[in-house]
Amino acid sequence: MKFAYFGFDILAPCLEALLQDGHELTHLFTFFSDNQYDFNVRVVNLATSCGAPVTFAPPGPQDIERLYQQGCRMFVSCAYAYKIPPLPDDAYGFNLHPTLLPRGQGRFPLPYVLMHHRDAAGITLHKIAPQFDTGDILRQKAIPLYNEDDMETLSCRIVREAPAMVVDAVRNIESYWSTAKPQNKDDMEYWPFPPDAMRTISWDMHLDEIDRVGKAFGRAGWYAEIEGQKYMITRYSFWKE
Numbered sequence: 001m002k003f004a005y006f007g008f009d010i011l012a013p014c015l016e017a018l019l020q021d022g023h024e025l026t027h028l029f030t031f032f033s034d035n036q037y038d039f040n041v042r043v044v045n046l047a048t049s050c051g052a053p054v055t056f057a058p059p060g061p062q063d064i065e066r067l068y069q070q071g072c073r074m075f076v077s078c079a080y081a082y083k084i085p086p087l088p089d090d091a092y093g094f095n096l097h098p099t100l101l102p103r104g105q106g107r108f109p110l111p112y113v114l115m116h117h118r119d120a121a122g123i124t125l126h127k128i129a130p131q132f133d134t135g136d137i138l139r140q141k142a143i144p145l146y147n148e149d150d151m152e153t154l155s156c157r158i159v160r161e162a163p164a165m166v167v168d169a170v171r172n173i174e175s176y177w178s179t180a181k182p183q184n185k186d187d188m189e190y191w192p193f194p195p196d197a198m199r200t201i202s203w204d205m206h207l208d209e210i211d212r213v214g215k216a217f218g219r220a221g222w223y224a225e226i227e228g229q230k231y232m233i234t235r236y237s238f239w240k241e
Contacts, residue, residue: 001170002026003074004067005047006059009039010159011078011096015046017163018076018170025052026072029059031081037219058082074170077128078162081107084128092173093128094138096166098158100124101140102183105133106191110151111198114216117189121145123158125169127180134188136180138169151218199223207238 005015006029019025028047030040047054055063064075064085075093077084087093099109100122106112113121122142127135143157169176200223201210213222214236221232 001074002070002072003076003170004029004072005043005076005078006030006080006082006084007043007076007078008033008080009042010155011162012042012046013159013163014076014078014096014166015043017167019046019050021167021171023074023170025050026070027063027067028052028054029063029080029082030054030056031058032056037221059084061085064088074173075128076166076170078166083132086130087128092177094125094169095128095133095135096162097124097126097133098122098155100142101126101133101137102185102188104189104191106193107132108193109191110154111194111216111220112191113145114149114151114154115198115212118145121154123162123165125165125176126183127177133190134183136182138176138180139165141165150215151220196223207240211238 002024003018004027005025007015008030025047028043030043033040035041044054059082064087068088068091073091075084075087075091077093077095079096079098084093099113099120101124103117103120104112122140124140125138126133127138129135141161143154143161145154199213199217201213214233219234221234224231224233
């Protein structure tokens with residue numbers, strides 16, 4: 001099946017799995033990144049290796065129409081940063097979201113999961129909809145979360161489970177599409193991009209509180225003031241004595 005892919009390197013194994021399953025990549029939509037924490041090198045190399053065009057700008061309706069005219073009927077989004085325009089009625093489009101929706105709508109929900117909503121850890125595949133993260137649910141899978149988990153280990157567990165879910169959804173899209181369930185509006189929780197206050201520690205906090213913030217943000221970075229200067233912390237260790 002011809003498909004367009006929207007995403008960057010953290011979920012590149014999903015793109016690899018679709019290609020290995022015999023599907024044809026018609027276009028990659030990604031975005032510019034600093035290639036220090038967020039990367040796009042892997043997905044760009046995959047697209048280049050199979051001759052698919054790469055676009056770094058947000059997709060427009062004309063992009064969707066052009067791909068549709070080229071025979072593309074599948075649009076797969078895995079942690080993509082931009083809004084995808086409406087799709088033709090007889091096309092399929094779904095997004096992978098790293099929480100158990102309808103809880104955790106928003107573009108950076110994992111710190112909230114680790115700090116406040118551990119029972120929302122999981123993966124949801126949902127239809128692309130006019131509003132971010134609100135589409136009907138195709139598939140879900142809970143992800144186990146342990147006391148020692150941090151941003152990196154939770155992300156790795158999601159990346160480990162995601163490719164098989166995505167491939168299965170594409171293989172059986174008609175079945176999942178017809179049985180998709182609307183999200184319960186009463187249970188919807190939108191979590192905004194974490195504000196600086198959420199990712200800033202003070203030195204009068206208990207050590208366990210500091211560690212909770214550090215685990216929640218990991219290499220994405222959190223803040224501390226040291227001798228009057230605000231620093232972003234991306235690695236740390238501690239001990240008790």
